[in-house]
Amino acid sequence: MEKPLLEHDVALTAHLLRRAGFGASRDEIEAKAAQGYDATLEELLAPLGQPEIEEDLMFRLHPFWYQSPALPSHEWVHRMINSPRQLQEKMALFWHMVFCAGYSKIDVGQELGYMVAMFREYGMGNFRDLLRRLCTNPGMLYYLDNNESHKQALNENFGRELLELFSMGVGMDEAFNYTEDDVKACARAFTGWNIAPRIPSLSPRPQPLGVPVRPCRPRRRRKDLPGRDGKLDRRRCPRHHLQAAGHRQVHLPAPLQLLRRR
Numbered sequence: 001m002e003k004p005l006l007e008h009d010v011a012l013t014a015h016l017l018r019r020a021g022f023g024a025s026r027d028e029i030e031a032k033a034a035q036g037y038d039a040t041l042e043e044l045l046a047p048l049g050q051p052e053i054e055e056d057l058m059f060r061l062h063p064f065w066y067q068s069p070a071l072p073s074h075e076w077v078h079r080m081i082n083s084p085r086q087l088q089e090k091m092a093l094f095w096h097m098v099f100c101a102g103y104s105k106i107d108v109g110q111e112l113g114y115m116v117a118m119f120r121e122y123g124m125g126n127f128r129d130l131l132r133r134l135c136t137n138p139g140m141l142y143y144l145d146n147n148e149s150h151k152q153a154l155n156e157n158f159g160r161e162l163l164e165l166f167s168m169g170v171g172m173d174e175a176f177n178y179t180e181d182d183v184k185a186c187a188r189a190f191t192g193w194n195i196a197p198r199i200p201s202l203s204p205r206p207q208p209l210g211v212p213v214r215p216c217r218p219r220r221r222r223k224d225l226p227g228r229d230g231k232l233d234r235r236r237c238p239r240h241h242l243q244a245a246g247h248r249q250v251h252l253p254a255p256l257q258l259l260r261r262r
Helices: 007-019 026-035 037-044 055-061 073-082 086-098 109-122 127-135 138-143 157-166 180-189 236-244 254-261
Strands: 194-196 211-213
Touching (some): 055 073, 073 086, 109 127, 127 157, 138 194, 157 180
């Protein structure tokens, strides 16, 4: 005989599915409640064990979504509603809000779609790996002007955002985590990273930006950052900032650790 569901279990499961996803129907909530709260949580935290959304069916119903130059908002909303990997989509949205890039500047919806796909693939893993991927993402390199940064004219935008928003943070209680010299050193570590154009297309619609390349050499100067002296490149730079900020052992992003505790 099946054990009757308690309304408290249903309410708790509904709360979990709202926080870790985008809600669920009454039947889905009751099915997960019968499965058990802990089992449902572990299932959410292991998206690779869940089936992927049926992209062939999605693009058959909406063929204009495939490699669309427009902002991929409709496709993403469809994934949020229908994907069995709810927490994966929620974390992709979370990282998109943290590592923001605007369509108004990139102007190629497909490129933003590639960035969201990166958040979807790496957003529930090691934060350092995600940050490294972000540092060579064509959309982010272009959005933060790193394609304009070279030894003759250093552009600090990418280095500043990496320190201020993406890793260390400004600081608190009138104590700063980095200085203006640190921003310049970080920017120098990424000089030379640019975007190679793709093969020309006859299509009149906007094309993706290209692939990240480093065709020129970085500035041959010591790139001294807080807590470290010596040469740093774009690979060592994110790792150093995370270590300086106290992120030495990062396996689950903080929101996932909080979710597991709750």
